[in-house]
Amino acid sequence: MANIISRTPVREQDPAQRAANFEEVCYGFNVEEAQREASRCLNCRNPRCVQACPVNIQIPNFIAEVVAGNYQQAADIIAEDSLLPSICGRVCPQESQCEGSCILGIKHEPVAIGKLERFVGDWQLENGKKETAQIEPNGKKVAVVGSGPAGLACAADLAKLGYEVTVFEALHRLGGVLSYGIPEFRLPKERIVAREIEKVSRLGVKFEKNIIVGRTVTIDSLTEEGFDAVFVGSGAGLPKFMGIPGENLNGVFSANEFLTRINLMGAFAPEENDTPVRRGKKVAVVGGGNVAMDAVRSAKRLGAEAYIVYRRSEAELPARVEEVHHAKEEGIEFAMLTNPVSIEADEKGWVRALRCVKMELGEPDESGRRSPVEVAGSEFEIECDTVIMALGTSPNPLIASTTEGLERNRRGCLVATEEGATTREGVFAGGDAVTGAATVILAMGAGRKAAKAIHEYLNNK
Amino acid sequence: MYEILRKEKLAENIYLMDIHAPRVAASAHPGQFIILRSTPEGERIPLTISDYDIERGTVQIVVQTLGVSTLKLAEKEVGECVEDFAGPLGRPSDFIYENIEELKGKKLLFIAGGVGTAPVYPQVKWLKEHGVDADVIIGAKTKSLLILTDEMRAVAGNLYIATDDGSEGFHGMVTGCLKKLVEEDGKKYDTVITIGPMIMMKFVSLTTKELGIPTIASLNSLMVDGTGMCGACRVSVGGKTKFTCVDGPEFDAHEVDFDEAMRRSGQYRDEEQRRLEKYKDHKCRIGLDK
Numbered sequence: 171m172a173n174i175i176s177r178t179p180v181r182e183q184d185p186a187q188r189a190a191n192f193e194e195v196c197y198g199f200n201v202e203e204a205q206r207e208a209s210r211c212l213n214c215r216n217p218r219c220v221q222a223c224p225v226n227i228q229i230p231n232f233i234a235e236v237v238a239g240n241y242q243q244a245a246d247i248i249a250e251d252s253l254l255p256s257i258c259g260r261v262c263p264q265e266s267q268c269e270g271s272c273i274l275g276i277k278h279e280p281v282a283i284g285k286l287e288r289f290v291g292d293w294q295l296e297n298g299k300k301e302t303a304q305i306e307p308n309g310k311k312v313a314v315v316g317s318g319p320a321g322l323a324c325a326a327d328l329a330k331l332g333y334e335v336t337v338f339e340a341l342h343r344l345g346g347v348l349s350y351g352i353p354e355f356r357l358p359k360e361r362i363v364a365r366e367i368e369k370v371s372r373l374g375v376k377f378e379k380n381i382i383v384g385r386t387v388t389i390d391s392l393t394e395e396g397f398d399a400v401f402v403g404s405g406a407g408l409p410k411f412m413g414i415p416g417e418n419l420n421g422v423f424s425a426n427e428f429l430t431r432i433n434l435m436g437a438f439a440p441e442e443n444d445t446p447v448r449r450g451k452k453v454a455v456v457g458g459g460n461v462a463m464d465a466v467r468s469a470k471r472l473g474a475e476a477y478i479v480y481r482r483s484e485a486e487l488p489a490r491v492e493e494v495h496h497a498k499e500e501g502i503e504f505a506m507l508t509n510p511v512s513i514e515a516d517e518k519g520w521v522r523a524l525r526c527v528k529m530e531l532g533e534p535d536e537s538g539r540r541s542p543v544e545v546a547g548s549e550f551e552i553e554c555d556t557v558i559m560a561l562g563t564s565p566n567p568l569i570a571s572t573t574e575g576l577e578r579n580r581r582g583c584l585v586a587t588e589e590g591a592t593t594r595e596g597v598f599a600g601g602d603a604v605t606g607a608a609t610v611i612l613a614m615g616a617g618r619k620a621a622k623a624i625h626e627y628l629n630n631k
Numbered sequence: 632m633y634e635i636l637r638k639e640k641l642a643e644n645i646y647l648m649d650i651h652a653p654r655v656a657a658s659a660h661p662g663q664f665i666i667l668r669s670t671p672e673g674e675r676i677p678l679t680i681s682d683y684d685i686e687r688g689t690v691q692i693v694v695q696t697l698g699v700s701t702l703k704l705a706e707k708e709v710g711e712c713v714e715d716f717a718g719p720l721g722r723p724s725d726f727i728y729e730n731i732e733e734l735k736g737k738k739l740l741f742i743a744g745g746v747g748t749a750p751v752y753p754q755v756k757w758l759k760e761h762g763v764d765a766d767v768i769i770g771a772k773t774k775s776l777l778i779l780t781d782e783m784r785a786v787a788g789n790l791y792i793a794t795d796d797g798s799e800g801f802h803g804m805v806t807g808c809l810k811k812l813v814e815e816d817g818k819k820y821d822t823v824i825t826i827g828p829m830i831m832m833k834f835v836s837l838t839t840k841e842l843g844i845p846t847i848a849s850l851n852s853l854m855v856d857g858t859g860m861c862g863a864c865r866v867s868v869g870g871k872t873k874f875t876c877v878d879g880p881e882f883d884a885h886e887v888d889f890d891e892a893m894r895r896s897g898q899y900r901d902e903e904q905r906r907l908e909k910y911k912d913h914k915c916r917i918g919l920d921k
Binding site: 431568 | 655668672673674699714715716718720862863865866867891894897898899
């Protein structure tokens, strides 16, 4: 079969055009394309892709239903393991998970599993059943802190088991990082995120926005309100800075701030929204992860000449391959093996330049990546008017610091078992709050495991 | 949605509102702030809590109209709602954790400037309720811009008023009034707490440093989320970077880099001015259509 060799190309917005708008980059497969791509799957007896998926979606099974044109069945198969296929199909690092282990990838190209998942998820949002679920209530109440991927997954599973679930969200919009972090051009908010959350609402889950657990209420006051258990999926929201001179100059932002203004507050559409965002002429984004790619591509879309500044080489970039590829297509410049040492100011206290030093790769460190070493005497300046720090995030201490008996580790992450039990009875946790910044799919998986653990805990209580 | 239950014009461009937010009211402490959005397209505006009533479930805020977002809020009337209202945010004032008997032995002076008078009020009121009389200086450009003087008089030990033009009370700045109290009238203060415009807090801080009085300033930095997520509010305190929203808003004033804080506060000023002019122009046109 000839089509086994070549992967079905996915239609995308033209790079030159999309570098100036916030519309979604990838159009996804239509029915013909999905069927052609699905037919490439060898339906392996011992599917390595399922093992490589953090939530073990029965990938060959759902793909077989796509081939047969049974999209609802395909959606039902995914739903057994994943709550958010339209989201994960778009943002999962498939190349290091399912697609990375696809047998076809050894000699040819792997099946486009992510794009097929997205196709099925979107089909379901468009055409699937929309009735409100009828579930017999079991009389027990669970509070979920945070409406990001971990919280949504935990809430949905508990609701299906008959629990009365209330999700508390600190911000004014639901979705956590799906809303404030990942940009519209990668994950549409109204068309996808809001509708995936709508699915959770239809299970009877209640949402309360503008509630900051640790301030507005506490874990203790929720227990007093009558919640039998609490799940903490509060994410990793605190931005890291480098600690170099000049970081508090005007024009230096955390990627969180820059992206929150654009995504959550809608600053990319100044005619419609009141929140301003810095529109730099020349923007340097420090970091090499997905958040750095999101920030640099957003800066480009706001009209800037935009750079990635990363201290290792391209091979070590932690971002998804697709994001790096898209960024390059859009004209993003990559300054690799370059490490900032200070940020220089103009006479008014605004950024004038990023002072950097050249790096070379030395011995591998504990992460297995070759660690960068400074090249002596190689300092130089990158002229820019805006610097965005995308160096990762750490969990917010607000909940742990206001809850007795809830332990944190050295990195500030909540201490929890594999199943999600924390050091405090009746309190469970999962996602970035436990692991530090990771992926949507891992957070979703942790939320599901915790739901199971909460169910067992409350059954035995 | 959060209903506006009371609205009063306190002075030109300064409005007081009681907003129905029972969960926030139940958890609020002096020194904390809230973040609200008045409309679905609006900015998240941080405002210091100026009073709260657990029984009525209301939180009081005082807002000065400066840009489009504060204007849109001030245009709302009783019975209308604000879109979002989240809080209380930030750490409460340190004194609420102190031993009350020790606190009674201390002489506290609050120095409030302009709209900063509003957040000083719940602190002085809390102290009064706990048997502590604190002195207060309220400063304003002119008499008509003074707010909450009667309310403050009812809870303060001594209330001093300072106006730049001498139209009421001491003729001059709050720093002049402070110097007079300490150097001429022989007043002794253990701690000064100042809330107001950054520039005023800077000079209060310089003056109290000179006078050797420990001082706390409540900063009103730029913010987006207010929960520690964005870092827009970072400020240098004692050479270290702190987030106003989670580490503050109150800091040791003598350690705060006010020049940096003022510079950072102005980051969006040009853009805000442009939007304000456009909004006012838009309003005028609506008038012309009628």
